[in-house]
Amino acid sequence: MKFGVVVSEGPYTHEASDTAYNFVKAAIEAGHEVPRVFFYHDGVNVGTRLTVPPQDDRNIQENWSAIAKEHGIDLVVCIAAAQRRGILDENEAKRQGKDADNIAEGFRISGLGQLIEMGIQTDRLMMFGD
Numbered sequence: 001m002k003f004g005v006v007v008s009e010g011p012y013t014h015e016a017s018d019t020a021y022n023f024v025k026a027a028i029e030a031g032h033e034v035p036r037v038f039f040y041h042d043g044v045n046v047g048t049r050l051t052v053p054p055q056d057d058r059n060i061q062e063n064w065s066a067i068a069k070e071h072g073i074d075l076v077v078c079i080a081a082a083q084r085r086g087i088l089d090e091n092e093a094k095r096q097g098k099d100a101d102n103i104a105e106g107f108r109i110s111g112l113g114q115l116i117e118m119g120i121q122t123d124r125l126m127m128f129g130d
Contacts, residue, residue, distance in 0.1 A: 002033045004122035006115065007043035008129030011060040012053070016129035017046050021063055023126060028071055036074040036118045037064070039107075040081055043129055047077040048087050049104035065106040075107045076114045 005024060009016035024034045039046055051061050068075045077087060083096070089109045093101040103109060119125050 001124065002035060002122040003027050004118035004125045005034060005037040006125065006127045006129075007037060007039050007046060008041040008127070010042035011046045011051070013042065014129065017043065017060050017064075018058070020126070020128035021060070021067070023128070024067060024073070028067075034071070034073055035122065036076060036114065037068075038115045038118055039075070039077045040115070041078075041129065042081075042085070044077045044082045044085055044087055047075065047082070047104050047107040048102045050102045051104075061104050065104055068106040074114075076110050076118075077103070077107050078115075079109050079111050082109055 005020050007017050007020045011017045020037065024037065027034055046061055046064055048061065051059070053059050064075060067073060082088065083092065087103060088096065088098060088101045089103040090101045092109055
């Protein structure tokens, strides 16, 4: 089975990102596919490379980057939600006249079309967060 996953809550405010990560990990271990995870609303904050959690805490962004790299998962950050929260890739930073980007490895910025496409191309769409 192919699962599409949407994360719409911030990484350290709610459990949605942790629960989604654990779901993706379990789904892959059970032999299912997770081709894409779409980060929406405050969930886009998972995609910043500037997060620095305490050493004894989990690093949610690194966990997502690692699982995406290992299993070829497309991590998509909603462009509108990301811009509102100051998360930019190199192209968007240049386009908006900013001097830096902060998108994490393995993440990319795109639009809601990616969410629609994911819903069409997967068997189940799992929502984590509001």
